[in-house]
Amino acid sequence: xxxxxxxxxxxxxxxxxxxxxxxxxxxxxxxxxxxxxxxxxxxxxxxxxxxxxxxxxxxxxxxxxxxxxxxxxxxxxxxxxxxxxxxxxxxxxxxxxxxxxxxxxxxxxxxxxxxxxxxxxxxxxxxxxxxxxxxxxxxxxxxxxxxxxxxxxxxxxxxxxxxxxxxxxxxxxxxxxxxxxxxxxxxxxxxxxxxxxxxxxxxxxxxxxxxxxxxxxxxxxxxxxxxxxxxxxxxxxxxxxxxxxxxxxxxxxxxxxxxxxxxxxxxxxxxxxxxxxxxxxxxxxxxxxxxxxxxxxxxxxxxxxxxxxxxxxxxxxxxxxxxxxxxxxxxxxxxxxxxxxxxxxxxxxxxxxxxxxxxxxxxxxxxxxxxxxxxxxxxxxxxxxxxxxxxxxxxxxxxxxxxxxxxxxxxxxxxxxxxxxxxxxxxxxxxxxxxxxxxxxxxxxxxxxxxxxxxxxxxxxxxxxxxxxxxxxxxxxxxxxxxxxxxxxxxxxxxxxxxxxxxxxxxxxxxxxxxxxxxxxxxxxxxxxxxxxxxxxxxxxxxxxxxxxxxxxxxxxxxxxxxxxxxxxxxxxxxxxxxxxxxxxxxxxxxxxxxxxxxxxxxxxxxxxxxxxxxxxxxxxxxxxxxxxxxxxxxxxxxxxxxxxxxxxxxxxxxxxxxxxxxxxxxxxxxxxxxxxxxxxxxxxxxxxxxxxxxxxxxxxxxxxxxxxxxxxxxxxxxxxxxxxxxx
Numbered sequence: 091x092x093x094x095x096x097x098x099x100x101x102x103x104x105x106x107x108x109x110x111x112x113x114x115x116x117x118x119x120x121x122x123x124x125x126x127x128x129x130x131x132x133x134x135x136x137x138x139x140x141x142x143x144x145x146x147x148x149x150x151x152x153x154x155x156x157x158x159x160x161x162x163x164x165x166x167x168x169x170x171x172x173x174x175x176x177x178x179x180x181x182x183x184x185x186x187x188x189x190x191x192x193x194x195x196x197x198x199x200x201x202x203x204x205x206x207x208x209x210x211x212x213x214x215x216x217x218x219x220x221x222x223x224x225x226x227x228x229x230x231x232x233x234x235x236x237x238x239x240x241x242x243x244x245x246x247x248x249x250x251x252x253x254x255x256x257x258x259x260x261x262x263x264x265x266x267x268x269x270x271x272x273x274x275x276x277x278x279x280x281x282x283x284x285x286x287x288x289x290x291x292x293x294x295x296x297x298x299x300x301x302x303x304x305x306x307x308x309x310x311x312x313x314x315x316x317x318x319x320x321x322x323x324x325x326x327x328x329x330x331x332x333x334x335x336x337x338x339x340x341x342x343x344x345x346x347x348x349x350x351x352x353x354x355x356x357x358x359x360x361x362x363x364x365x366x367x368x369x370x371x372x373x374x375x376x377x378x379x380x381x382x383x384x385x386x387x388x389x390x391x392x393x394x395x396x397x398x399x400x401x402x403x404x405x406x407x408x409x410x411x412x413x414x415x416x417x418x419x420x421x422x423x424x425x426x427x428x429x430x431x432x433x434x435x436x437x438x439x440x441x442x443x444x445x446x447x448x449x450x451x452x453x454x455x456x457x458x459x460x461x462x463x464x465x466x467x468x469x470x471x472x473x474x475x476x477x478x479x480x481x482x483x484x485x486x487x488x489x490x491x492x493x494x495x496x497x498x499x500x501x502x503x504x505x506x507x508x509x510x511x512x513x514x515x516x517x518x519x520x521x522x523x524x525x526x527x528x529x530x531x532x533x534x535x536x537x538x539x540x541x542x543x544x545x546x547x548x549x550x551x552x553x554x555x556x557x558x559x560x561x562x563x564x565x566x567x568x569x570x571x572x573x574x575x576x577x578x579x580x581x582x583x584x585x586x587x588x589x590x591x592x593x594x595x596x597x598x599x600x601x602x603x604x605x606x607x608x609x610x611x612x613x614x615x616x617x618x619x620x621x622x623x624x625x626x627x628x629x630x631x632x633x634x635x636x637x638x639x640x641x642x643x644x645x646x647x648x649x650x651x652x653x654x655x656x657x658x659x660x661x662x663x664x665x666x667x668x669x670x671x672x673x674x675x676x677x678x679x680x681x682x683x684x685x686x687x688x689x690x691x692x693x694x695x696x697x698x699x700x701x702x703x704x705x706x707x708x709x710x711x712x713x714x715x716x717x718x719x720x721x722x723x724x725x726x727x728x729x730x731x732x733x734x735x736x737x738x739x740x741x742x743x744x745x746x747x748x749x750x751x752x753x754x755x756x757x758x759x760x761x762x763x764x765x766x767x768x769x770x771x772x773x774x775x776x777x778x779x780x781x782x783x784x785x786x787x788x789x790x791x792x793x794x795x796x797x798x799x800x801x802x803x804x805x806x807x808x809x810x811x812x813x814x815x816x817x818x
Contacts, residue, residue, distance in 0.1 A: 100162035102355045102603035104170050104195070107147055107163075108179050111194060114143055116181035123184075138187065140201035148202050153261045156270055160199050165273035167192040180268065192279040199272070200287065203262065203294045207255040240658075269295040269305055277314045280403040281323035283351050288327035308337030315343060318398035322351030329353075329361040341372040346395050348380050350404040352414045355421030363809040373812060384412040422813045424635040430573045433467040438473065440571065441466060441480055444755065449485040453752060457512045457764060461757040463494060464507045465571050471499035504572075505594075507760045517769035524750040525741050525777060534588045534772045536763070539597040546582075546589055546604050553584075554615045561585075562610070563778030564618045564646075566626040567758040567771055576632035578759045582610070588772040591635050594759060604637055611643035617800070618646045619778040624806060631808075641808045646799055649781045650733045653740060655799045656785050659792055673788050676746045741777050744784050749773060 115138050148156055171177045171191050180188035189197070236498050264272070273295055281287055296303050311328050314320040315338060328334045344361070347353040362373045383393040387408045398405070406414065432440075444462055447454035463477055474494065474754075482491035517534055522525040537546055553560045563583030568575045580591045592598070592607070607630075610616060620626060623646055631640045659667050670677055733740075742748040753770035763771070786796045 100159050100166050101170065103147075103151075103159060104163050104166055104191070107194065107198065108170075108191065110147065111143065111368075112179055112181060112425065113290050114138075115187045116183070119181055119184040119187055122535060131165055140197045140688055141204070141206075144198040144202035147198065149261075153643070157262045157264070160262070161268070161271045161275060162274070163195050164192060164279075167195060190280065193281060194292070196276055196279050196287065200290050200294050203260045204290070204776075205257050205259050208258045210254060210256050212254075220313055221668065229692065235535035248610055264295065266306070269303070270310060273307055274310050276326045277311065277320045279324075280321045283323060283326065285323050288324060292327075292331075304333055308334050312337040312339070315346065316397060318346070318395070318402065322347065322404040326351065326353060326357055330357045332360060332363075335361050341369060341376045342395065344373060344376045345380055345383075345393070346398060348392060348406075348411065348414060348418070349398060350402055350406060352406075352410075353418055355418055358418065358422065359809075362812050364807075365809075370809075370812060377419065377422075380415045386413050386651070417608055419800075422811065424811065432466060432573060433569045434470060434473070437466045437470050437571070438476060441473075442484065445478045445485050447482060454512070455752070455766075457509060457766070458752065460509050460511075461507055461760055461764075464509075464573070465569075465757045465760070466504060467494070467497065467499040467502045468502040469571075474499055492725055505757075505759050505761055507757070512764050513766055515765060517765050517772060521750065523747070525745060525747040525773060525780075527776060528780075529772070530586050532586050534590065535769055536592065536768070537598075538592040538595045538598055543591070543598055543602040543606050546591075547609060550606075550609060550613075550616065554613060558615060560616045561779060561782065562616055562618055563775040563782075564620045564623065564626070565771070565775040565778070566629055567724040567774075568629045570755060572759060574632065577626065577629035578608075578633075579763075579771060580630065580773050583772070583775035583779055586778065588776055590763075590768065590771055593630075603634060607634060607637050608639045611646070612639045614644045616645065618643070619649050619782050620646060621650050621740075621778065622648060622733070627806065627808075629703070635811060636814070638810065641810055643806055645800075647782075647803055648739065649778055649785070650737075651803055652785050652796075652799055653744070653781065654733065655802070656788055659794060660788070663792070669791075673791055674744065677743050682806065737774070737777065740781060745777070745780055749777060 097674050118138050150158065176191075178188045178190050179194060191455045273291075276291060296307060309332060311324075312322070315325060325343070327349065329338060329343065337362070341362075344353065344358060347357075358373070362370050365373075369485065379393060383390050388412060390408045440462060444454055444459060448456070448459040467474055467477060474497075478495050481487045481494065518527050518531060535542070537543055550560070563581075565581045566577040567579050567581070568577045576593075578592075580593055582589045582591070593603070611618065627640060627646075631637070634640060660669060663669055738749040738751055750770065751774070753767050756764075756767055756770075758767070789796045789799070
């Protein structure tokens, strides 16, 4: 161990961190540049990985000493930058590598504190090796092992026999007091406006979302905001946090944010949502002040909030302020400015990530990858050379590289994708591995003009009049490859057919869209069954901002919550295990432990215990009054983990087969949709009905009424857009 390590002095450690970062980041980007693309390759190879770097620097230090060094290093950053006369560090040949010294330390601390997966082999795994080899040879003799899905299943089952992945927590345990100190220091660190680092920071500092700890964090955030020390990235993130933004009680926060960065409309809407009328009116007055401040540089200076430091590192100039305010007001008014196109970094990452799925994992088909490359090049033509290089050098496919080298991206439409080599099979055709439609399912209808929309509206009215209660499975899809995103299709599943509404059709009038959406989501006799449908509603509101019913829909039910209620009721039965064997045969013991939150040796419990270090900030842990709350909180988090496994997992455990998720990340704004996309979209909605029917059957077997559990689910209520109530 070197001398500075033995001294464990924060300033010496910081000096060594900077020196090693400059060396390691130069090596990282030099290797990338040598791999092709020259110095510009640094933009496309992804971020420098701070996890191994932080382990290299922090592992030799005793964890008890390191926890104090975290705060001390952050406190020493300003002194270090002043004494060394440099605020940013990196590799001179690669400007993309430069970060501020406080940002470097923050990245290292968060990377080091993230839990990681460790493979633990089973004791009997060595004994099974010979048997596995025999099975592999048999498979090869029978014909190359079948399709990609079968190969994946075999690999997973063999991996399960050899051992399992266990979540390993960080070496340093962050106490509530230490987490609060780190938060206070990190709030001041200037970061790029588009950074995702604060999402990671919140998870690391308060992984359990303990209400008491969040209350303390809210006070720290509010205090740093009042004295003007908070950075724009932190302020913008916490204004968008629906729990912590309640501690920002002054609407002047909007003006504060605009003077230090490009505040976006969605953050303002979330900040003002579900507040009282007086608060929302004050928000509009603050926005009027911001508009007035754009008049001239003198007015801009006079309206500058006094509590913000004049030397604030994120402070914007007059021209940027005018541009930011004008863009914000346009967005708040819902004035469409057109798509900004996919972010270049995300485009490059997607080409590599899904290329891995196509060429290595074999879980993507040619048509999936073709669609992705087409929409990326149509939006970002300058990436053509990067795409060709990835195909040729990374995935060794010269034919594909030659094809895309001949294409002319400037002549390509991102949504009108021409590909003759797509699978044409019937979307209703049964599959061997995945969940299938029942025989009574007759057709999938694409709704793309006014007449079809009116016919759908009449059908819904007829069903409501005839059946009293109508159950409809609902789901929405949107493309991850446009910015900003919004819903492009809405799926509605009835018992014998499925309707897919094209939300971007030029042949459907705004009046028809409003007619059908309003009737569907307002009518209380139509039970809309979805899965975690709040995000789908958000994407629908992005597409139809002025459709008021999307903010206060009636009878939208989460089937995941219904399943949790069902599992709770089964757990109360005296013969619960026998009941599950009879009516839920696909649910294993491990799944049962996970869903009910019981058992000490469950996989879900292990990961939670090891990854969460600061459950509570109560000064008197272990008191009898706090124990029920802690156990309930842990049980709720385990249930949430069960739901977080996704819709496909729930289908597999309740219906016997998973969903085919191949098309999950496909290009959903392409027209026409491919047949495999139609099948995926239709099944995502139809499985809601199948899951609901299963829950209804089980509730009846227990002598319960499903309707009683539907009434327990709170209604979705979102405030209308801020400027819809009063224009500025």
